[in-house]
Amino acid sequence: MDKIKHIWRDLSLRKSIILYISAFVILAIALSAVTSFLCNNAIETIGNSYPPTGEKYYLTNEAGEKLGGGSYIGTEPSPLSEKDKTLKSLYGLIPIIATPLYSALCIITAALLFYRNKLKRPLAELKTASERISDNDLDFSIDYECNDELGRLCTSFEIMRSTLASNFSEMWRQVEERKQLNAAFAHDLRTPLTVLKGYDEMLQTSKDNKTKETAITMGRHILRLEHYIDSMSSLQRLEDAQPEYTETPLQEFLSSLMEGAEMLCSQNGKKLNPQNRTVSNLLNIDKSFVSQVCNNLISNALRYAISTITLTFEEKDKGLLLSVSDDGKGFSKKVLSKATNPYFTEEENHSEHFGLGLYICKVLCEHHGGYIKTENIDIGAKVSAFFKPLSL
Numbered sequence: 001m002d003k004i005k006h007i008w009r010d011l012s013l014r015k016s017i018i019l020y021i022s023a024f025v026i027l028a029i030a031l032s033a034v035t036s037f038l039c040n041n042a043i044e045t046i047g048n049s050y051p052p053t054g055e056k057y058y059l060t061n062e063a064g065e066k067l068g069g070g071s072y073i074g075t076e077p078s079p080l081s082e083k084d085k086t087l088k089s090l091y092g093l094i095p096i097i098a099t100p101l102y103s104a105l106c107i108i109t110a111a112l113l114f115y116r117n118k119l120k121r122p123l124a125e126l127k128t129a130s131e132r133i134s135d136n137d138l139d140f141s142i143d144y145e146c147n148d149e150l151g152r153l154c155t156s157f158e159i160m161r162s163t164l165a166s167n168f169s170e171m172w173r174q175v176e177e178r179k180q181l182n183a184a185f186a187h188d189l190r191t192p193l194t195v196l197k198g199y200d201e202m203l204q205t206s207k208d209n210k211t212k213e214t215a216i217t218m219g220r221h222i223l224r225l226e227h228y229i230d231s232m233s234s235l236q237r238l239e240d241a242q243p244e245y246t247e248t249p250l251q252e253f254l255s256s257l258m259e260g261a262e263m264l265c266s267q268n269g270k271k272l273n274p275q276n277r278t279v280s281n282l283l284n285i286d287k288s289f290v291s292q293v294c295n296n297l298i299s300n301a302l303r304y305a306i307s308t309i310t311l312t313f314e315e316k317d318k319g320l321l322l323s324v325s326d327d328g329k330g331f332s333k334k335v336l337s338k339a340t341n342p343y344f345t346e347e348e349n350h351s352e353h354f355g356l357g358l359y360i361c362k363v364l365c366e367h368h369g370g371y372i373k374t375e376n377i378d379i380g381a382k383v384s385a386f387f388k389p390l391s392l
Helices: 001-011 013-048 082-134 151-204 209-240 248-267 287-302 333-338 357-367
Strands: 058-059 066-072 244-249 271-276 282-285 306-314 321-325 371-376 381-389
Touching: 001 271, 013 082, 066 271, 082 151, 151 209, 244 248, 248 271, 248 287, 248 306, 282 287, 287 306, 287 321, 287 381, 357 371, 357 381
Parallel strands: 271 306
Antiparallel strands: 058 066, 244 282, 306 321, 321 381, 371 381
């Protein structure tokens, strides 16, 4: 019996549905035949309950005595009562209705049993697995051991889940190692840089012009290294930061961002074109995340804009979309694909700019449940940052 169950469990879906339908079609034919037989018997019973009528003839002997029970010649059926007429018509109609009805019911039953026995469990397993994977939860396993098509699909899904879990574990290990390495690197460099800075200041007081010029050049490079170390420390803190959502008066907050952007543009001789298309009064966001992204995008646009920067706020997918565009030359193809990578920049002289602005924006947006998008427009470039609010 266990062997039969095992064979049935591993039977392919195509063969299973054929067997289910075939079995229930046979059942429908048998039920129709039995119903027809019973109805015909009932009709015959009704007919037998009414004796025939007509003139009866007997055989007689020489004495004129009747022999036997006689026979009817030209018999006529007895008239049926109204009740029996109705019953006879009903019994004749039942087989006609029963055949398609049995067929439909048997096919529906076959489909339901096929779904329950062959589809329901593996589909539920796959649905649950896909939902948990989409929630970044890989701490589970898919337990379905059939060898049919869905069983093999579940096995493939389990292999994928296991591979993802292993890859994610390795990725997070590497990320943590990189963070620790960056922290150690930044920490270990500070002491020798401090010493070098001290010696450099002493050399800059030298009366020898050549020594003094060399010391000034060294000082610029030491300062650049200090800025680089500060950027590494700041980047690590940002990667670990999580948003603190607060119910923010949106219009007041956006007005302050536009005022700050107006001031930055004015200081750099550029014109700001602010556009506020939001209508909500309150939004549950982290103001510091949005402010830092806005300031970074404005500062980044100031380096490339010719005369005008456009700052736009609008609501999208129940969140806040911040867009900054400039009228500069736009992104090159190389920059479009790498603009948000850490420490990526096309500038040759970047003593203070290490190509972290857009990467920082990307990190903050993703921690806030959003994204960052870079693109070229008709005139210049555009960077959009989306922030997903906390659902109350």
